[in-house]
Amino acid sequence: MAEIVVEKAIKRFGKFVAVDEVDLMVNDREFVVLLGPSGCGKTTLLRAIAGLGMLDEGRVMIGNRDVTYLPPKDRNISMVFQNYAIFPHMKVYDNIAFGLKMRKSPKEVVEERVQNAAKLLHIENMLDRYPGAMSGGQRQRVAVARAIAVESEVLLMDEPLSNLDALLRLEMRAELKSLLGRLKATTIYVTHDQIEALSMGDRIAVMKQGQILQFDNPTRVYDLPANQFVGSFIGNPPMNFLRGQVQRENGTVKVKIGDFHLSPSEEMVEPLQGYDGKFIFVGIRAENMETLASPAPDALAVMVEVVEPLGSQNLLTIRISEDILKVSTHPDFKVHAHETVYIRFPPAKIRWMDRDTGQAIAPSLDKVLA
Amino acid sequence: MKKFSWTPYLLLLPSLLYLVIFFAYPMYESFRLAFQKDSAILSLRDEPDENAELGGQIKLQTIVTILDRLQLEETLPNGRTRPIFWFQVEGEDIDGNMVTGWVNQKSVFIENRRTSETARVVAGEPTKEWTTDFAERMFNDYRFKRALITTLILIVLILPLQFTLAIIMGLIIQSRIRGSNIFLYIYAIPLGISDLASGILWYSIFTQRGFLNSFLDTVGLIDKPYIFIQASNREWMIAAIVLAEVWRATSIVMVIVVSGLQAISRDYMEAGEVFGATLWQRIHYIILPLLKPSLQVALILRTILAFQVFAVVVAITGGDVLTVLANETYRWYDPARYNNANVAAVYALFIMVLSLGISLFYLRAVRSQEEASKSV
Amino acid sequence: MTTIETPINTTPSRPSMEATAVDRKRAKRRHSIRRGSIYILACIIALWILLPIWLIGTMAFSTPEDVRNYPKHFAPVPASTETMDFFLNTDGIQRAARNSIVVAIITLILSTLLAIPAGYAIARYLFPGRDAIRLGILSVRAFPIVVLAVPLAITFIKWDMYDKVYSLALMHTALTLPTTILVVASVFAGVPYELEEAARIFGCTPAKAFWKVVLPLATPGIAASAILTFVLSWNEVFAAILLTLTNRTLPAQILYTLDKSGDPFKFAGGFFMLIPSLIFIFFIRRYLFNMYGQLNK
Structure with a gap:
């Protein structure tokens, strides 16, 4: 031993x-x-x-x-x-x-x-x-x-x-x-x-x-x-961190990124409520976003700045106001620089971070176990 | 970092002790030799014993009459004993009064210890007093100025030649031509050659029946040998010494230069080439500035050593018509010549002060230059 | 001297084939002229170093008559060992050579034994005062021998140690010790500390790690440093002539009798003193920069 x-x-x-x-x-x-x-x-x-x-x-x-x-x-x-x-x-x-x-x-x-x-x-x-x-x-x-x-x-x-x-x-x-x-x-x-x-x-x-x-x-x-x-x-490219503002609206919580509203997953609603009106970080990995060629109601319209074909994936660089977002797409997804694409953020894949401490905002333990 | 540990100090202790004994103590002795002399007054004693009460005081060189004598035993530091005479003497004291008392044989000069009736006082109190006598004697010696000037001339001539040659050698080695390793070892050969051997080598070239005359004769430039080394030919003697020293001591500068060059990244040189610098520009603007720290160290080291130039001079010129500071030190010390260790010690200290002064001057000059470049 | 432009353009615009061929030829010629001039310069300097050694060797192996003759030959023809024999059989020379060897060996043993622990401490430990000690050692190395020799001679007379072979060896040890410590330190510094740590991980005490790993790896370097010490002592003449009277070392004996002796004696003596230094450079060539290069730091 x-x-x-x-x-x-x-x-x-x-x-x-x-x-x-x-x-x-x-x-x-x-x-x-x-x-x-x-x-x-x-x-x-x-x-x-x-x-x-x-x-x-x-x-x-x-x-x-x-x-x-x-x-x-x-x-x-x-x-x-x-x-x-x-x-x-x-x-x-x-x-x-x-x-x-x-x-x-x-x-x-x-x-x-x-x-x-x-x-x-x-x-x-x-x-x-x-x-x-x-x-x-x-x-x-x-x-x-x-x-x-x-x-x-x-x-x-x-x-x-x-x-x-x-x-x-x-x-x-x-x-x-x-x-x-x-x-x-x-x-x-x-x-x-x-x-x-x-x-x-x-x-x-x-x-x-x-x-x-x-x-x-x-x-x-x-x-x-x-x-x-x-x-x-950890991770290459590193996890993206977008600035978002928490907004409480009649019992639910939304996070505003520009004009776009993001709905957190269920177990995150409670911990995020405390951040009403504050800015937080929305952490998401490049491969966890869905990229669409045509608009969808829950997708954010963005302009592609750079496209880097890496063989097994294409890496898109996107600017959202001051934040840079790296998105990886399937190599078959055809897109060129300066074109508009639509991005969907699966709530389960988002890691929310406190902007002041840099620490993850986690649901209370009993919520997870339940 | 480790917790404080005594281990390194213990490991260093023997060496440090050794160096203190063999550097610090001689330094102290050196000062005493140079600036202390025996007191000019001898105190007589009431009894024939070193610990007896002191009596009257007699000046050195006073002639005294011997009233009585005693042969006693003296124990030496190594435990052996030897006979020693004590004399009861009478003579004039410092105020002109007659006094009597005992002195031992070390303080007086006497023709015959058993029969002589008079003696001369030659040694004073065992206590020492401070003096500049020896220093004055050195400065007033007619050879001092000549030795100093020759030494300085040699330094001024040797160092620039040495450094130029060393940098050229270094650049050749660093150019990585085929066989540059062989050249490195050839250039390094003189590292292990003594100044005496180098002096003899160059004496064989410059002496009247030497190789230089033989060569000039064979080529037909001269009919009879030209005497390079003679009292009226100071320039040739100095030239021979300079060549011998440049030949012998350039190697160490070369090694320092090469190791300095190795530390310079080839990128700088190649960058210089890409941007169109000529070889001379590269040396002037890239190599020399980057090499400066190495050159400073070499310069201090070589200057200090150059102040001690000795055997080369003696081997080539005999050391009489042309002399240098270290040779004077030896001349004053030599029991067969002046036999005066005190003046020799003053010379030694003088050389040390010069070396230290020059080193400090270099360091100061370097620092002020650096500060100037920083403030720009 | 000409310079060679390093090609930096990565997208060559293709000129006609003849033009490139001509350019290449010209570039090649410039290159070989440059190489050639470096070679010529290198050889001239090599000649400048080697010629005096050749000449003194010529003298040492010519007959005494040829040595006195004028004009001199530039090669030892006819070759003879007569001059060397004469030198080696001159009164006091063999004794002086023996003294030189004894002094140098005592010096190298003492100096190396003292320097190994000290060099190790400087190479491996960080401790308060380390830089001061290093600097101190570096500066005593540049200390004028002259300053030490006179008072030491007086002190040795007082202590009944004057004119003894071992006293001179003690003095030479003091002169060589700083150099030896710094060289040995740089040799130890060249043995990666990781090796020592590995030895300790795999079961050695620090002392055993030193004995099993560090010392074997440092031995060639320490041997080179010992040879350096030997040569320094063998060459030293100022302290030798001050501290000895009847027990002269070889350089002291030669210097002392210089003005009374003829050319065959001088030249043979000069050559004889060269021998260890020629062997020396062969043995230490790998450690050249350990010995002198680290002066920079």
């Missing part, structure tokens, strides 16, 4: 607070991704769990053991580094065997586990080579093999794919996912690549400025971002 618990972790660099009172609970054998832009504290948090940088406050528990002040070697963890950190003066075999040898494992065990790890990563024919002449992808494999050979209960990965070129990254991503699925380790994986996060993690912790903004499974993080930042950080 190796669940990882981080409690009230604070890490400062001078005046800069890299990790700001973070709480994180990772279940045994779970795959958690720490996602965020550079400088958000994700790597710092990972290193604190690894024992490579001591926390200023708070504590770290691994499998019910307080490891806050333990050196890395006593934490029973293993790690894949961003630049691989393959020892250039050792053969591939000795690199993979390093952790086992340090733990003084018996020779047969070392041999067996090195061979197994090498086989899993398809590098069994490179064991006698030095890493100097190897390609980035091969080194990556050695780094992963070294990390899994020790069979520790916790596996930490610090942007392991970020130094590979795009094609190789795609290949390694799938391979890594299937490999890690077979392992029994609790894994924490740091990345700034949202696609990696969405495609690999059981749960994603989105971080910004030293704090975890949302910690949830990939679908929910994508569809129901907790706030404006998560919505715009």
Whole structure:
């Protein structure tokens, strides 16, 4: 059993607070991704769990053991580094065997586990080579093999794919996912690549400025971002945020975007009532809007500014007063710049955001359960 | 950042201690040698013992008569003992009165410790007093001005040549022609060559029966060897020293320049080319400004070293007809010549003050320039 | 010198085939003229560096008669080791050479042993006063030897350490230590910190990580720095001549007897002193910029 618990972790660099009172609970054998832009504290948090940088406050528990002040070697963890950190003066075999040898494992065990790890990563024919002449992808494999050979209960990965070129990254991503699925380790994986996060993690912790903004499974993080930042950080193009004014009209609520009136879904009526007369953000993803060629009563007429054919979709750029809206359409939908199209906003796909706090406006819990 | 840790300090401690012992202490000693001298007055003692009560005071060089003598033992710092004589003497004190008291053999000059009847007071109190005597002696020495001027002339001639050549070498290496690595190593060869060896090398070229004369003779330009190195030929001697120093010490500037050039992104150069800058314009407007920090470091380093130029000068000229500051330091120190460490210490300090002054001047000039460019 | 325009137009307007061919020829010629002139300049400078070494080598391996002769040959024909033999068998030279080697070896051992922890601390730790210490080390490196040699000589006389080989080695260690520390620091800085962290993750204590990972990777660089230290000590003459009297090192001995000796002795001595520096440049070539380049920072 190796669940990882981080409690009230604070890490400062001078005046800069890299990790700001973070709480994180990772279940045994779970795959958690720490996602965020550079400088958000994700790597710092990972290193604190690894024992490579001591926390200023708070504590770290691994499998019910307080490891806050333990050196890395006593934490029973293993790690894949961003630049691989393959020892250039050792053969591939000795690199993979390093952790086992340090733990003084018996020779047969070392041999067996090195061979197994090498086989899993398809590098069994490179064991006698030095890493100097190897390609980035091969080194990556050695780094992963070294990390899994020790069979520790916790596996930490610090942007392991970020130094590979795009094609190789795609290949390694799938391979890594299937490999890690077979392992029994609790894994924490740091990345700034949202696609990696969405495609690999059981749960994603989105971080910004030293704090975890949302910690949830990939679908929910994508569809129901907790706030404006998560919505715009995840997804390409980012979630659209239109300015709308809430208006109460005899028992119902409408949101006015220009001259257009939008009706929220049923469970949102109550929470939105409090915003009567105020401006809020209407958050909606580019692929969640319907684009029509001809007018419809519940569709907004807009002028297309730019059309970008992307192969699998066409991306339209539309200006609504001051806001820019990105809409993705089926590639067969023929439209040119400066033409008028009609857009329908399915109420169920809209995420409403408070304009001042940037936080999502959510229905009260009992309403959802009902 | 890690929590405060003593580890780095512990790791640095041995080196720092060592440097303090071998830099700070000699500096302090240097000042003492340069600006302190023995007191000019010797106090007599009431008993033949260093800790005895003090009696009358006698000026240095006073002749005293010996009334009595005693042979005692003295313990040295290393634990060994050696015999030491104490004399009871009589002489005129600073006010002209006759006084008597005991002195030991270190304070007086005496022909024969066992039989002589008189002695001369040569050492004063073990206490020191401040003096500018040694400094005055250095400044008034007829060779001081010549040494200073020669040193400055050498610096003024050597540094511009060195830096021009080093930048040319650097640009050649950086042009990435085939074999530029080989050129780099050839240009770097003099890095490990001592100033003495370089001096001897160039002496072999400039000496009367040397290679230069042999060459001129073979080509038919001269009939008999021309004597480049002689007292009336200062210009040629200086030229030989300049060539030897440029030959030897340009390499280090070159390496600094090349590593500075490597830090300059090729984009700048290519941008310059695209916008039509000629090579000279690129050097003037792109390379030199970007290289400035490296050049400053090299300049300070080379200037400080140039103030210490020594073995090259001695090897080429013998160090008598043409002299430099470091050579004077050695001459004053040398037990076989002036044997005066005090004046030597003044010379050493003088060289240090010059070096520090020049470095500060460079740094100040650089800073004021930077501030000027910032305010624009 | 001419410049070559980098082609920047991406949509070429197609001129006639002959015109492009002529242009290409002209561009090629301009290019090769430029290359050629760089080569010529490079070779002239190389000659300027190599010629004096060749000449002194010629002297060292000619007969003493040829050395004294005028005009001189420009190549060692007939070749002879007589001059070198004469130099090496001159009174005091072998002893001086031995002293030089002993001093240089003591210096390199002391200097390297002191510099490894210090260099590691500078390369790896951020601590209050780090920049001040770095700057201090950098500035003592530029400190005039002259200033130290005189008072140290006096002090050594006082402490009964004057004219001893080990005293000179202590002095040389002080002179080389700043350089050695900075070079070793840059060597350590070249070993990625991630490797050390990886070692610690996989079960090493910090000390063991240093021993198992950092030191093996830094060894070639440290060896190069040790060679540099050796050469610095081997070449040093001012302190050597002040601090020794009977136990002269080679440069001190040669300098001291310079005005009393003939050309064969001088030239052979000059060449003999060159040998370590020629070997030196071969061994340190990979670390050239570690040693001198980092002066910039």
